[in-house]
Amino acid sequence: MTSEARPEAAVRNERLRLRLRSIRTFGQRFAARPDGVIGVVVLIFFSILAIAPSFFVGDLQTVTSASGLPLDPPSLGHLLGTDELGRDILNLTVHGTRISMVIGLLATVITIVLGALVGILAGYVGGRTDTLLMRVTDFFLVLPTFVLALILAPIILDLVGSGSEVFGIRVTLIVIVVVIGITSWASTARIIRSQTLSVKERAFVGRARVIGSGGGHIMWRHILPNVMNLIVANTVLVFGGAILTETTLSFIGLGDPFAPSWGEILNAAESAGAMGLGAWWYVVPPSVCIVLVVLAFTLVGSALDDVLNPRLRVRR
Amino acid sequence: MTEPVTDPVRDPVLEAQAIIRGRRQWPLPRQADPNAPLLVVEHLTTRFKMAGGSVKAVDDVSFTLNDGEALGIAGESGCGKTTTALSLVRLLPGNGRIGKDSSVKLFGIDLAKKSEDALRRYRWREISIIFQGAMNALNPVRRINEQIAEPIELRLKANKADALKRAGELLELVGIPARRGQAYPHELSGGMRQRAMIAMALACDPAVVIGDEPTTALDVMVQAQILELLERLRRELGLSLILITHDLSVIAETCDRVMIMYAGKVAEEGAVSVIFTTPATRTPRS
Amino acid sequence: MGSRYLVRKTLGAIFTIFLIVILNFVLFRMMPGSPDRILLRNPNLSAEAMAAVRARWGLDKPLLPDQLVDYLEATAAGDLGFSFKFHGESVTDVLADRIWPTLILFGLGEILAVIFGLALGAYSGWKRGGAVDYIGNGLSLILYSMPYFVIGILLLGIFAVGLHWFPTSGMLTIGGNNDTFASQLLDFASHLFLPLMTVAIGLIGQYSILMRSSVIETLGEDYVTTARGKGLSSGKILRSHALPNALLPAVTLIAINLGYVIGGAITVEVVFNWPGLGTLTVQALEARDYPVLQGIFLLLSVSVVLANFAADLIYGRLDPRVRA
Numbered sequence: 001m002t003s004e005a006r007p008e009a010a011v012r013n014e015r016l017r018l019r020l021r022s023i024r025t026f027g028q029r030f031a032a033r034p035d036g037v038i039g040v041v042v043l044i045f046f047s048i049l050a051i052a053p054s055f056f057v058g059d060l061q062t063v064t065s066a067s068g069l070p071l072d073p074p075s076l077g078h079l080l081g082t083d084e085l086g087r088d089i090l091n092l093t094v095h096g097t098r099i100s101m102v103i104g105l106l107a108t109v110i111t112i113v114l115g116a117l118v119g120i121l122a123g124y125v126g127g128r129t130d131t132l133l134m135r136v137t138d139f140f141l142v143l144p145t146f147v148l149a150l151i152l153a154p155i156i157l158d159l160v161g162s163g164s165e166v167f168g169i170r171v172t173l174i175v176i177v178v179v180i181g182i183t184s185w186a187s188t189a190r191i192i193r194s195q196t197l198s199v200k201e202r203a204f205v206g207r208a209r210v211i212g213s214g215g216g217h218i219m220w221r222h223i224l225p226n227v228m229n230l231i232v233a234n235t236v237l238v239f240g241g242a243i244l245t246e247t248t249l250s251f252i253g254l255g256d257p258f259a260p261s262w263g264e265i266l267n268a269a270e271s272a273g274a275m276g277l278g279a280w281w282y283v284v285p286p287s288v289c290i291v292l293v294v295l296a297f298t299l300v301g302s303a304l305d306d307v308l309n310p311r312l313r314v315r316r
Numbered sequence: 317m318t319e320p321v322t323d324p325v326r327d328p329v330l331e332a333q334a335i336i337r338g339r340r341q342w343p344l345p346r347q348a349d350p351n352a353p354l355l356v357v358e359h360l361t362t363r364f365k366m367a368g369g370s371v372k373a374v375d376d377v378s379f380t381l382n383d384g385e386a387l388g389i390a391g392e393s394g395c396g397k398t399t400t401a402l403s404l405v406r407l408l409p410g411n412g413r414i415g416k417d418s419s420v421k422l423f424g425i426d427l428a429k430k431s432e433d434a435l436r437r438y439r440w441r442e443i444s445i446i447f448q449g450a451m452n453a454l455n456p457v458r459r460i461n462e463q464i465a466e467p468i469e470l471r472l473k474a475n476k477a478d479a480l481k482r483a484g485e486l487l488e489l490v491g492i493p494a495r496r497g498q499a500y501p502h503e504l505s506g507g508m509r510q511r512a513m514i515a516m517a518l519a520c521d522p523a524v525v526i527g528d529e530p531t532t533a534l535d536v537m538v539q540a541q542i543l544e545l546l547e548r549l550r551r552e553l554g555l556s557l558i559l560i561t562h563d564l565s566v567i568a569e570t571c572d573r574v575m576i577m578y579a580g581k582v583a584e585e586g587a588v589s590v591i592f593t594t595p596a597t598r599t600p601r602s
Numbered sequence: 603m604g605s606r607y608l609v610r611k612t613l614g615a616i617f618t619i620f621l622i623v624i625l626n627f628v629l630f631r632m633m634p635g636s637p638d639r640i641l642l643r644n645p646n647l648s649a650e651a652m653a654a655v656r657a658r659w660g661l662d663k664p665l666l667p668d669q670l671v672d673y674l675e676a677t678a679a680g681d682l683g684f685s686f687k688f689h690g691e692s693v694t695d696v697l698a699d700r701i702w703p704t705l706i707l708f709g710l711g712e713i714l715a716v717i718f719g720l721a722l723g724a725y726s727g728w729k730r731g732g733a734v735d736y737i738g739n740g741l742s743l744i745l746y747s748m749p750y751f752v753i754g755i756l757l758l759g760i761f762a763v764g765l766h767w768f769p770t771s772g773m774l775t776i777g778g779n780n781d782t783f784a785s786q787l788l789d790f791a792s793h794l795f796l797p798l799m800t801v802a803i804g805l806i807g808q809y810s811i812l813m814r815s816s817v818i819e820t821l822g823e824d825y826v827t828t829a830r831g832k833g834l835s836s837g838k839i840l841r842s843h844a845l846p847n848a849l850l851p852a853v854t855l856i857a858i859n860l861g862y863v864i865g866g867a868i869t870v871e872v873v874f875n876w877p878g879l880g881t882l883t884v885q886a887l888e889a890r891d892y893p894v895l896q897g898i899f900l901l902l903s904v905s906v907v908l909a910n911f912a913a914d915l916i917y918g919r920l921d922p923r924v925r926a
Contacts, residue, residue, distance in 0.1 A: 141858070142618055144906045146865030150883065151629060151899050154890060240747070247749050248865050252872060252884050266751070270872065275759050276770060283759070287752045294747035407831050439833035447831075452824035457846050457922060466842075467832045500922045 029307045036303025042296035046289070050098040060095040061087040062258075071272075071279050081281035083265075084272040092265055093285045099261040100293075102169070103177055104243040110181025111242065112235050115188025120227065122189070123196025124219050134193070137186045145183035146245065152179045153254045172256035180245050188234055192227055199226045229308040236304055240297030247290055262286035329353075332384040336554040341521040342472075344423060345442065352424030354556055355381040355404075355524055360428075361415030362396075362403045373399040373412075375580035381524065386550060386557040388567035388588070391577035397560045398448075400577070401526045405439050406432070422523065440467050444517040448529040450509035454501040461487070461497030464516045471520055486515040490545060507538035511545065518549070526558045531566060543570055568592055607918050607925050615911040622903045627673050630896055682900065683893035685886075693897040696882070701901075703773055704878030707794065708867050711801030719806040720852060723813025727848070728840055730818065738810060745807030750866030754800040754873035761796060768796050771875035797874040804866055805859075812855050816848040823847070850921050857913030861906045 030036055049056060061067060066086035067078070074081045080089035122133040156175050165171065199205065200223070208218050249255065250263030257264060265286045269275075274282040333354070337344065344350060362374040374396045381387050389397045402408055404420050404427070420427040422442055427435055447453035455463060464486055465479035474482070484494035490511040501509055510530060517525050527546070531539040547570060549555055559571055567574050567588065574591050576584040584591055676682075682693035726735040745753070762770040769775065773793050774786070820826065821844055829839045871880025879898060886894040918925055 139618065139621060142861065142907055142910055143622070144861035144864045144902055146862065146868075147899055147902045150865075150887070151895055154887060154895075155629060158890065244747075244749055245865070248751070248869055251749070251751055251869055253887055263749075266755075275755060275763055278763060280759060283755055287748075287755065290752065291744065291748050295744060298743065298747055405831065407827060436833045436835075439831055441833065445828075445831050447824060447828055449824065453828045455825040455829075455843050455847070457850075457920065458842075466834075470838065471833055502923050 026307065030303060033303040033307070035299040036307075039296040039299035039303065042292055043300065046097055046101065046293055046296075049094055050101040053095045053098050057088070057091045057094045061091050063087075067091075071274075071277065071282070073279075074281050080285050081279070083268065083282055084274075089265075089281060089285055092260060093262070093289060096260055096262045096265055096286060097289065099173070099259050100243055100246065100263070100290075103173055103180075103246045103261060104239055106177040107180035107184070107242040107246065108235060108239045110177065111184040111188055111238050112231060114181065114185035115234075116192050116224075116227075116231055118185065118189040119192025120196050120219055120223055123193040124200055124215065124223055130193075133189075137189045137193075140183070140186035141190070143183075145186075146248070149179045149183045149245070149249060150252070150254070152182065153249065170256050170259050172254075173259060173261075176246055176249055176254060180242050180249075184238065184242065184245070188238060191234055192230060195227045195230045196223055199223055202226075233301060233305040233308055236297055236301035240294045240301065243290070243297070244294055262290050329382045332554075333382065336383040336556070339554060340523075342441075345425060345438070347425045348422075349424035352421065353380055354383045354385075354423065356419075356421040357404070358419045358421075359415070360400065360403060360418045360420065362399055362408065362418075363413050363415065364409075365411040365413070372580055374403060377577070377580075377582050379575050379582070379585065381556060381558060383523075383556055384550075384554050385573065386555075386559060386571040388571035388574040389558065389560045389577060390562060390564055390567055390574060391583070392562060395577040396580040397562075397577050398528055401445070401528055401558060401560055404524075404526070405443050405445075406435055407439075407445070440522065441471055441520045442522055443524045443526065444520065444522040446510075446513050446517045446525065446527040446530045449533050450506070450513045451501060451533075453513065454509065456501055458500070459497065460499055460501065460504070460512050461494075464497070464512065464519055467516075467519045483515070483519070486518055487512070489518070489549070490515045505538075506534050507541060510534060510538075510542055514542075514545065514549070518553070524556050524558065526560070528560045529562070530559075532561065532563070539566075546570060564592075608915075611911060611914045611918075615907055618907050619904055622900065622907070623674065623677055626677075626896055626900050627670060629899075630892060677900070682897040685891055685894045693893050696894055697879070697897050697901055700878050700882045702878075703876055704867070704871070704880065707797055707801060707871070707876060707878060708863075710794075711798055711805060711867075712863075714798070714802040715805030715809055716856065718802070719809025720813045720849075722806065723810035724817050724840075724845060724848065726810065727814040727817025727821070728844075735814075739814065742807040742811045745803060746811065748804070749869065750800060750804045751869035751873045753804050754797065754870045757796050757800055758873060769793050773877050793876075797870050797876050800870050800873075801867060804870075805863065808859065809852070809856065813848065813852050816851050817844060820844045820848040846920070850917065853913055853917050853920065857910045860909045864902055864906070 053060075059065070063085050066082070067088050068082040068086045070082060070084050070086045072078060072082040072086075078088045078090070080093065082088055083092065118133050118137060122130045122137075153175050156179070157172065160171055160175070205218060205222055208222055213221075246261060247263035247266075250261050251267045251270070253267060255261055255264030255267055257268065260268065263286075266283065269279070269282040269286075272279075272282070274280075337350070357380070358378045360374055360377045361372060363370045363372050377396075377400055379387065389400060391397050399408070399412075403412075403414055403418075406414060406427075408414075414428055418428045422438065425438075427438060430438075454460070461480055461483040464483035465476070468474050468479040468482050469476055472479075480497075484497055487494050487497050492508055492511055492515070496504070496508070501512075504512065513530070530546070531542050534542065543566060546555075546557070546559075550557060557571075559567065561567060571588055573586065574584075574588050575582055576591070680694055682697075685691050685693055685696050722738055726732075726738050729735060758770060762768045769792060773790065775789050775793075826839060826843055829843045834842075868880035868883050870876070871878050872884055875881065879902070882894065883898055885891075886898065
């Protein structure tokens, strides 16, 4: 009946209003942090490049479509010089943006989803499930995950066979994504579990249980929104870490020469002996991009953390 | 020991002053005026610089403490009582400042005008503090007796063995067996920790002891024990005490005079017997 | 130190190492596609060699429990198999050859980084807001965002290739005429310098950021106010009260960090062609020399567990609250 419909709509409108207001407050507080703002600007810049690299520099150059002489220093025709196959470094670097960022993004998604799942489950359900999950998590924390990633990648590659594509992404890269995800979720899980434990103690969770809400419902509707702040701040930092890990894995040879990420470009540079030959232009652009992006993620992540999870500062 | 100017038989304040000052382990500070009252605070104002401006936590507070007296400072949370006490020795966080017109005269020496280095010499030796929440106020990685001995060793220039011995004596004084001094703070119960804090505050035989909510975090039985201890020490040692608490019953039991604060200002002041029967303003009950 | 704490940590370490060994087994024997595709995929092996390997590793026997038991026995006895790439050398020998260069590089690097990083961080945390603080913090942040090999390439480019102050690769000059021990040592040192600086610089950033925030947090604690109230000098407060407490999270994080640093150390060796476990890893990866990779995984993982164990012991010494 209409008398019941109106309060419903009123509640919805109220919720929307509150949400918009909290978004605006967040925006204001975040804008007050210069380091966070700089980070966001840098990330937007690289995201634009990643979305449409061909728009800026044309298609990714290959051996056959190389446009210049091998190892040519920067010139008007090639602003960042060429690699040992004659490909334009600017072209490679811009395309590398998309590959590095996409790998980072996918790996982050896996890490966060796995970490949040384990964290919330362990924190909310507690008891033996918690102990078991935490043992597994602690094991993964102690394990040098980079070494594990190093071992897993070639095994999976050998089993699955490289060279094919899945959803338009080359298998080699998928393997890297999966491997990073598998080996990085543990610290996220720990962090989220802590937060879940404290959210669990709050009154509204007790009330929800009293009225008979199921565990899954509570975890989805009550726990998750309240750990979301932490998840968001953590995601940004994980993203930066994923890019670093991917870069390192590619550098030691697990990358894909046909879809070169920044790390893979540096690997190729190393193999070609770029530094020994003085071809600094080969090495500097991807390095600078890596440092800028990771730095940006770190700055944004810590600014977000401060804004979303304010800690009581008793003194000073 | 100099002769007071007025007749000691007639004036109990000066009589107490003579006895207590005569009992001191260490001589008065060199700049002290032997005739001056123990502590005279005038127009104490403390400001904190914050992001939006400055906040006056303590606003023109004045009071006097005589030898052997127990002054209670009461008020609801946030009224500025702890800040008032900490301002006496300028133990403020980085953004806190005392007003220019404030004066804190200990034996006539204005501590408010002293530089940080000069002021340091009066801390603990003349004015010591029993902090709230002993678990956090004690260093978790050092033994209790070492922490009590620390000011004895460093401020009174004793050697380590003597300092530890004295720490043991102090612990016995507050009802903790001396050998328990080897323990770390987390190994003691809440009540014992608070006693250890009291022992530590007495280490240098100070003129004034400030108790900042010394019983607040404890349960009622232990609270009673601690108050009893403070009373006993007051009688035996002639302590001059400033007791800060939001619990008026504690003040009624232990203090001679009380000062009630509200929003940084003094709302009422007077003898406990008077204030507790005829309140002048309506202060919210805590 | 309480014996319960000690026993708990020791059992934990042993259990973790056991799990690692099992994991090793699972990875290389139980993955779908049978061990053949992975372990024996090397074209350099003749048919007889392959048969010999199959026999020795018992690949024809059922996986559990026979192969597992054999594997556990062999590992406990120190037999980690034989390398493909290095023409049948035992994996143990291959690893033993290359472990010392890595230990020296990495060990010295950690020591330098711990000393200077913690000192720098403590100073920044103490003198908050000073020029050292801002510059140090900014620099640390940038270094933290740089992969180790980028730092290495930078140093290599500037000091070795550009300025010719240091050699560009290897550990010793091949064919050099260094007969005296002193000149050999000097040669070694000049090769060691740049990779060592790379490792140290990369780590110093992390440790100083950590120590700085730890000191800042410690200085906000109540017992520091007590110490100030006691009239102690700033130096005394820092040394006796702030630092001993600020070091605690530092010790923990240095230990946890070791696992992550290994990745960086590997890449540094590649950049400088330092003949340690890092370059071995890359070579083994290229050649899909799984026995060697398996051995490296085992070695590095166990090392990290042992290092964490050592850190737990040190932490137990420093913090009386955990000694049950």
